[in-house]
Amino acid sequence: MSSVSIGPATVAVALTTLWRAPEAVRPIDAPAVDDKPDVTGWVAAMDHDARLDLLQRVDSQAEAGEPVLVQELSGAWARVVLPWQPSRRDPDGYPGWIPLAHLRPAEPADDELPSPRTTGDDVLATGQELLGTEYVWGGLSGTGIDCSGFAHLSHRKHGLVIPRDASDQARAGQPVPLDALQPGDLIFFAFDNGAGAVHHVGFYAGEVNGTPTMLHAPRTGRRVEYFDLSDPSYATELCAARRYLPA
Structure with a gap:
């Protein structure tokens, strides 16, 4: 049973996908939403049409350690925003749904990015x-x-x-x-x-x-x-x- 609650959390898997809604998940998407997601296998299994069909289903992804703000819990899913991914859709970050099993409670250093020094x-x-x-x-x-x-x-x-x-x-x-x-x-x-x-x-x-x-x-x-x-x-x-x- 996940200990994640409404509020700050962190991505706990190597890569999770941000879905428009839990109902957007197709049978072919099972590897992406498994408790231990296999995103590489998921992508490899999709043909051209299946990839085109993602347009109305997913919006982004989040890497391990990326901060998440959980806004709602619904069964095995969490409605979240991603603060590191600014969007006009929500002032707090990109909105969508992530499997609850892909998240863990936030820790103090989870929201740190490298200092921006670059060209x-x-x-x-x-x-x-x-x-x-x-x-x-x-x-x-x-x-x-x-x-x-x-x-x-x-x-x-x-x-x-x-x-x-x-x-x-x-x-x-x-x-x-x-x-x-x-x-x-x-x-x-x-x-x-x-x-x-x-x-x-x-x-x-x-x-x-x-x-x-x-x-x-x-x-x-x-x-x-x-x-x-x-x-x-x-x-x-x-x-x-x-x-x-x-x-």
């Missing part, structure tokens, strides 16, 4: 360590990651807490003119030739042979990769850039 090149180098990682909607680890999770995790490894979703990331941070980009800046893409809603984020990775490049997690069925920013599929939708570095 854009440092953050980009951390992102490069995830090259080849599979795109998984809601993913936030080397097992699988989505575009905004890629940006978020690469910053957080340096003690920089930035919003979890691309649309929120595009509204925070330091605005950067598109003609003054530096490696490690986040660049954003929007529908309707850049005039609509933000739907994608990547890292500006500098120029390769005179061509501007991006490092990003593209979409389901692809892996973290470098991409030519002059390609019209992205060039026409480039709309904004932000920089997240310590003052």
